[in-house]
Amino acid sequence: MGWLDNDVALVTGGGSGIGLAVVRRFLAEGARGVGVLLRDQRQAGALQEEFGERVCPVIGDVRVYADHERAVNATVAAYGKLDTLVGNAGVWDFFSSLVKTEPDALAASFDEIFDVNVKGYLLAARAAAAELRKSNGSMIFTLSNASFYAGGGGPVYVASKHAAVGLIKQLAYELAPHVRVNGVAPGGTATPLKGPAALGKQDARLSNIPGFEQAVADAVPLAFMAQPEDHTGHYVLLASRANSRATTAAILQSDGGWEVRGRQKK
Numbered sequence: 001m002g003w004l005d006n007d008v009a010l011v012t013g014g015g016s017g018i019g020l021a022v023v024r025r026f027l028a029e030g031a032r033g034v035g036v037l038l039r040d041q042r043q044a045g046a047l048q049e050e051f052g053e054r055v056c057p058v059i060g061d062v063r064v065y066a067d068h069e070r071a072v073n074a075t076v077a078a079y080g081k082l083d084t085l086v087g088n089a090g091v092w093d094f095f096s097s098l099v100k101t102e103p104d105a106l107a108a109s110f111d112e113i114f115d116v117n118v119k120g121y122l123l124a125a126r127a128a129a130a131e132l133r134k135s136n137g138s139m140i141f142t143l144s145n146a147s148f149y150a151g152g153g154g155p156v157y158v159a160s161k162h163a164a165v166g167l168i169k170q171l172a173y174e175l176a177p178h179v180r181v182n183g184v185a186p187g188g189t190a191t192p193l194k195g196p197a198a199l200g201k202q203d204a205r206l207s208n209i210p211g212f213e214q215a216v217a218d219a220v221p222l223a224f225m226a227q228p229e230d231h232t233g234h235y236v237l238l239a240s241r242a243n244s245r246a247t248t249a250a251i252l253q254s255d256g257g258w259e260v261r262g263r264q265k266k
């Protein structure tokens with residue numbers, strides 16, 4: 001018996017990092033099947049190799065509404081319904097600062113990062129809303145410590161993750177009482193998170209930044225950098241009707257303690 005027995009989910013950006021860990025955990029919790037909207041054919045092949053027909057990969061771009069629509073339709077065609085949307089695909093700005101970034105690049109990075117991190121969530125919600133209403137399901141969006149605090153990126157990323165908090169609140173308001181809408185806010189996590197082409201960071205990887213793991217560990221009270229799996233229980237809890245029936249517009253922080261950042265000297 002799992003917490004998500006027979007449920008059906010759709011995860012955006014589920015080919016790597018936190019999204020992939022969520023796909024694995026949902027299936028381990030008994031999900032009937034998981035649709036995955038992702039960009040990379042190689043990641044799609046790896047998912048199919050690992051899970052066979054229990055995953056339904058759809059190649060697409062979260063900035064394009066038609067791609068979300070295809071992903072929802074393919075997931076429902078494969079498994080008969082949709083219980084949970086996990087909006088998760090994102091890009092980071094690699095701490096690009098206001099004054100050190102050329103104005104043109106700053107403007108272009110805003111468009112690219114907001115398109116993926118905010119519009120991508122909005123369009124996923126729009127495409128999934130009708131199916132989730134039918135199933136009395138829920139949406140869960142991946143936020144960040146940067147949804148609440150400065151210092152988890154540059155101004156563009158931090159603003160985009162703050163914007164996603166507003167999206168969760170408004171959608172929870174609009175879609176109640178049929179659909180619950182919640183978030184999970186990880187802190188620094190060992191993933192290959194990339195940046196925008198507008199900043200020349202499309203091939204950069206967060207996990208390749210020298211000293212990043214130690215810097216994250218030094219910045220939070222719990223003193224370690226998370227692995228993607230460390231966050232997945234929060235997604236399971238929020239997806240579970242039995243355990244989160246009364247929870248909407250909530251955000252579970254999974255960030256090592258940014259709220260009480262800094263470590264007491266002992």
Ligand SMILES: NC(=O)c1ccc[n+]([C@@H]2O[C@H](COP(=O)([O-])OP(=O)(O)OC[C@H]3O[C@@H](n4cnc5c(N)ncnc54)[C@H](O)[C@@H]3O)[C@@H](O)[C@H]2O)c1
Nearest residue numbers: 013016017018061062089090144186187188189191192193
């Ligand atoms: N890694 C961290 O330290 C950290 C911390 C807080 C929040 N997050 C958030 O976690 C989420 C997942 O990121 P991750 O760290 O697992 O990195 P990741 O790069 O492994 O996952 C992001 C996924 O989004 C996909 N993606 C990016 N742009 C896309 C697009 N236009 N269309 C379709 N897919 C696209 C990527 O291909 C990738 O698979 C993001 O929203 C990120 O902002 C990450």
